[in-house]
Structure formats: C-alpha cells, structure tokens
Amino acid sequence: MTGINRRQLGMGLGAAALGSALGGRLDAAQVGAQAGGAAAPQAGLAFPEGFLWGCATAAYQIEGAVREDGRGQTNWDVFSHTPGKTSDGGTGDVACDSYHRYAEDIALLKALGVKAYRFSIAWSRIFPDGRGKPNQKGLDYYNRLIDGLLAAGIEPHVTLFHWDLPTGLAGGWQSRDTSYAFADYAGYMAGKITDRVKHLMTVNELRCFTDLSYMTGGKAPGLKLPMGEVNQVRHHGVLAHGLGVQAIRASAKPGTQVGLADNATIFVPVIETQEHIAATMKAMREENAMFLTAIMEGRYLDSYLAAQGKDAPKVKDGDMKAIGSALDFVSLNVYTPNYVRAADNAAGYEILPHLPQSPRMASPWLYVGPEALYWSVRTVNDLWKPKALYISENGCSADDPVAADGKVYDADRIMYLRNYLTHLQRAARENYPIKGYFLWSLMDNFEWEDGYTKLFGIHHVDFKTGKRTPKLSADWYRELVRTNRLV
Template structure:
C-alpha cells in the first residue's frame, strides 16, 4: 500500500482531528474516510496497522550461530576480540552462542509459531569466504541455502544482511584498509548471485557507527582500537564506501526484482516540544549529526559543515567514491532503540541536544534510554529529509533482567511495556502515511550480546545456554497476539 493510500485511510479520526494529527500535511485531509487499514468489515480501528504490514524478528550470525570452527568457516575479528581476556563480560564468546548453525530448524519453528511473516538474519562473511575473498566455501553457502529454503517452506520472507560486524581477520588492516571495501563488494555480488532467486530483500551493512566509531575510536567493540580522528574519519569513509560498492555489486549480480537497502543505527532525534521550531531543529540535527553516515548515503556527498568541522582530519575521498556511496536504494532500514531530545536554540547549528539525566528511564543496558517517540520521529525525519521509497524498522527491542520463574517461564512485563509503547508510535507513523512497511523485533531469542557477553538479554525467547533449549517469554506471547490481530494489544 502506498503512503498516499495510508494517509487517506484516516484511522477513523474525524476530519478536524486527523488534520491536526497530520500537522497540516496533505490537502485532502478534509475528505478522509473513517476506515482503518485491516479493520474488519470496514469498521474503524484506531489501534490497527496497515493490512499489508510486515511483522518479523531479527538476529545476527555471530550472536546466534556458534560452530565457529565448523565446515570451513574462517576466523573473524570477534573471534579474536571475545577470546582476549577482559574484552567481554565474564569472558563470553560466540563459540557456541545459541547453536543456531545446527538448530536453525528450531528457530524457524519459533518464527512460525509467532506467525512472523519475515526473518532478518545476517550472513557470516567468513563462512562464504574464509579468507575474506578468493575461493568461496560451498559448505558455508549450503548452510544459508538450507536456512533460506526452510524459511520459505514455512511461509516466512528472508531478509538478509551481508555484514553484521564479523569481519574476516585475513583482510589485513580491517576497516582501516580501503581494500576491505572492495573485498566486501566482491562478497556482496557473489551472494546476490547465489540467493536472489529466493531472497528479495538484501541489506549491505549493519550499523555503520558500531563497526567504525565504537570499534576504532572508543574501542568497546572489535577490534577494540582507539585511533586519532583522521584515521577514524577514513574508516568511516571506508564503511560507507563498502556499502555503496556493495549496492552496485548486488544490483549487478542479483535478479532484477531484488530490493537493496541498508540497516543503519542513525542517531535519532525527537523534538522536546512538538512545535514547528523544535521540529525544524530536530530535522537539522538528524541531518547534521548523521553527516558521515546516513546523510552521505542518502545525499551522495558529505555536508560542508562536517568537512569544515573535521578540517585536516576530514576523510580522503577518491573520484567516484561519492557516486557509489549515494547509489539509489529501494528501502532504508532503521535500527531504533533510544532517542535524543532536541530543542531549537540560538546556536550556529540552530539546535541543542539535551542531555540524558541520571533519572531518565532506561532498560537493563545502561545506554538504552526509553523514549518511545523515537520510532515515530525516526521514520518521519528520514522520510521528510530524503523521501525513501520504503522504510523498515530492522531492529527495535530492549534488554531486561528476565528472571526465570518457578514454572520455567520468563514473565517479562517490562519488555512488553517497552514494545507496546514504542509500537504505539510506529503505528502513528503508519497512520499518518509515512512509508513504513514493516518491523523486525530484536531479538528472536537471547544471544551473545557482544562485549556484554551473556549478561544482557534482548530475546523474546529464553535460551538456556547450557542446554540451548528455547522457551517463549511473556513478550513472545504478546508479540504473537499482535501479529495475529495486526493491532496494538
């Protein structure tokens, strides 16, 4: 369904109320019918999502697969990092994780039991090219073919991410090397040619900030370096270049009906007050604060303000780089967890980012401040700034303490609270006609949570990491009902 059609649905609001909700957008607001997408018998349902809305779950290869030395898989930066003493909580590694390399059929069964329509997973680059490039590993490809075929047999759409941080260590220099971007493009083109007969949605890379800034500037993620800003900016450039070259390679190798996008954790801004001046400040912040990543990708150039601010530390750009980086996308996927609040201010930028306070609400992870409005404003600002054809929420969810009750169940009412509140704001975005097409809950199950090891749990299925048994949590029951009814519950 197009954004125009969704906008015209009106969700059962009166014309005046709807016009106010839309903030004056759309000349036809006075004539909107009082029917809701997906509502039975045409009756209005203010809690419903569009009838064709895509519900799914998300995971990542290193976080769930295990089998790190099986069937020819090559070593990655996270294998090295997690085995370095002191780098992860309690020395946790992804050696076994959820054992999904052997239990993928169980995971498909979990998705089917939820009624999920789609599954976002990532491919372990080093399973396909153990050395990062060169001769492909057929056994690695066979695994993903089994996974894809199993999903399709269960009526679940595969949405594939090609890089979710697990970089083959044989690629010397990692993201410090421009050559890694070319190696990624080769890998992306190869995979597209092998799976695009069945996989119709391919994302290049996941969360540019995490495998650049958090890996090479602050050092909390693999490879754990703290480099000067001139090198960090060049690494950022190699990351967006890999994405752009990857888009080109996928289009060259894939079938014509393959849709290509990115999964990015753009910094999301929310107006402190929903007035025109604060909304405009929010859009300025979104564009400026994401200048080195999503803004460059969507506009095909670096903002002058970014280059001026970096000065001598600005990235070195070669001819043709920005054209590749700005390659047209079929969709933009956003990983959204937490907001940053913005107010209009008399500053050179025209905005001020308000600090999170000591008593600001957050979930178990210290960084995970709660702000449900982030889903609405993330979709709205990206849509209004860059007009992507489609937007997906490729990740949203939360960590929680998740104690196991005496009956073996996890009653994670706090996660249900979080999800219900966030999805209320996503429903607002869909109701107002922004082109949000689907939502992937992070995560299908508890898993290896990077530097936090196994101490931060994001899953809607509990995993006993001794036996690897999966058990639905209360949040899984809630999500199943939401998917079944296609409305907030």
C-alpha cells in the first residue's frame, strides 16, 4: 500500500488526498471502510457514540446579584471596583444576571441540544465569609439551578472554585488556612448536591488564581510577590485541591466522580517525529511541575525543587499524599499551544516563541493552534493515564459586531472551533479516553480583567437589557451536537 498503513488511513489525510496517494484506487466511501469506520463518506468526521457535548460558564462571570440573598464579598468584587484594574471599569455586579435569569440559560442549553452544563458555585453564596454558618438562600439557588437542568435532561458538571475567593478568608491564598477552609466548603457541598450532581471539579485553573494573581498581578487580588511567596501560594492551591478531593470523597453519595479543571500549559511538537514528541512529553511534565504534575504524581519533581532553591515551597507531612489523591477524571481548559523542538541542552527541549505574525483571535494571548486539543489529551494520557479526560473549556474571543438584522455572524469563531475540534476528533479516533467537550462559553459575559471588551459566547448578550440571542456559532454548534460529527 505504498507505505501507508491502516492506522494512517484513520489520520491526517482527507479522502481525496488519500485516494491520490493510493493511486486513485479508493473512493471516499472505501476510505471510511478501510479506516475501520462506516462506509459513509462523512464517517471519518464522527465522534464516539455517547460523546458528551456541553457548554461552560463561571459564577462571577454570569450571575450578578452580588449583594443579594446573603452572598459575601469576594476578591473579584474588590478588584473589579478598584480603578484601573479592569477594562472600562467593568464589574460582575450584574453581568448576565443569571442569578435571576437562569431559567433562560437552561432554555438556551436545551435549544442547543447539549446534554451537559459546566458551571461554578460561588463559595461566598454558601459561606459568605468563606467558613462558618452556611447560607441557605445561596444553597437554594444552586438547588433550583441543578433541578432545572435535570428536568431539561442536562447533566450538571460543577466546579467548586472558579477564582471568586471570599474576602473573609484573611490572607487569601497566601494563607495555608484557606486550603482547609476550601476543604470544609467542598465537603459540605458534596453532602448537599451529589444526590443529583455526579461530576465535581475542585478548582479551576490553578495557574490563574496563583501565578496571575500573586506573581504577575493581572488578576485578583493583583499582587506581585517574591518568588518564595508565589511558590507557597501555588502549594496552597494544589493542597486545597487535594484536601478538597478527600473531603468530597468523605461526604459524597456513591457514584460521584471527582476531578479538577486545569489550564495546564500545553505543548505541541513542531514536527511529529519521535525526537520532537519525546521533547514535548518532557516539556509537558517539567513545565507543569508545580500544578498538574504534582497532582498526578503526588510529588514535586526534583528538577523543580532544585530550580526554586531557597524559594521552594514549604511542605508539611501528609501534604503530597493529599495533593496526589486519586482522581476519577482530569478536565483540561485548552486554548493555545506552545510549540516544542528537541534540543541539545540540559532540559532536552526548547519552547519556541510565538511570533508577531502568529495567528491569534481577539484576545492578544489567544494564539491559534488547533493541534493543542489533540496534544493536550495525548500528553496527559501518555504521561499519567487518567481514567477519563474531558475538555472543560475551549473557545475563543471575537469582535462580534451585531449585524443590521440583529444577528452576530461570527464565522471566525466557527473557523476556530471547527479546526480545534478536528484535532479532538483525532484524539477520539485514536482511542484516547476523551469523554466530552465543554465549549467556552454559553454566552458573552464578564471576562475578568478584560471586562466586557472581549466576547467568548456563542450567544450574544445585550448587557443593558440582558437579552440573549444565538450567534451563527450557536447554530453551528447545535448541528454538531445533533449529528455528533464535524459539520
């Protein structure tokens, strides 16, 4: 077969190109059959039966109602009200007003046909000061949301912490005590909702609420600490996750699945050859040493500790055992890749810089690299063999002007999603344990320090009236979900 094997038939080559490579002997239908799929021309574009399609949001970005029903103040309330910290002074005070309009959001999900919704719980709605007496009105809100989702046939996937830290916790993530407070909160919530919620994520994006909040200062609370203190904040973050896993397991109903949603730094080989793939695996493990590697291996790499020297985190007995608590799944937030080549240096790899002309979306940091979805799944699987993997976030910002007819024709977002999902489909086709995908985001919302200047939603939100309108990308995603294949 001119050097093309059966595995290659299922990868990388379109029907026409493959037919040409084989001397024109196969038509598209035969290609599908040879690749082990159905004979239909579109068979190679399908996802596995039962693949879980969903959308994702986060509490502070959509809920609003920051002073209602006993909700306590958070770091993001303070940060967003500090002049100069967010674009145009945007805050989450109202955002999408989902606290009052959650039924409309459930209707959006149902219209898309998705079977899952990833949302976060605002810690300060449950414990206004981060600990102490629980607030029943806050719990009632999430019970209404969960029950409404289930009534609509939509599975709730719940994140317990998505950056909105109660200010009542003195010292924030600089304090080890915050890790224990999180565990108490996680255990309490597990006892209250796992009769209906079967997938819990402890924390979202460790790097963001540690490094970007306490080292570079772009996110709440906006500090720039010395490296020794940053490493301790990192340690308190992963410790909170580990203690949270233990607390959930102690309180949850049988059948509860526990994981986390992490924005691990993703690496892609510049060329898919053995040496560059090996370099990519090294980079994935080493560059995530303080977060996902520590969680999956229950230890800090010697190379990380040596590099930090006197600034290495202070670790107490039992910490790493908790941090390495077994998980039922790993969820990954994937947006942009870093390209790696094999190098003759101590690390064995070199991370190539993004170039000024590298393609990117509206957010300056959002470089386009569709291969990131495939390689995120492959590297995490090959390094650590999790039981299951999900993409808990993937999507893009766009300028999204509203046309004269009131519609947003975001073909650029469709381009981004189609290309990225092509690479996720490759991971599924190669039998990596990828179980589902959550598009970020269900609707335009408060985009942290970017305020309302960067839009990620597949539904347009008029922030004056709260009206939600499907964009062209929502129509595209609905068809993808309906057919369970790339469209």
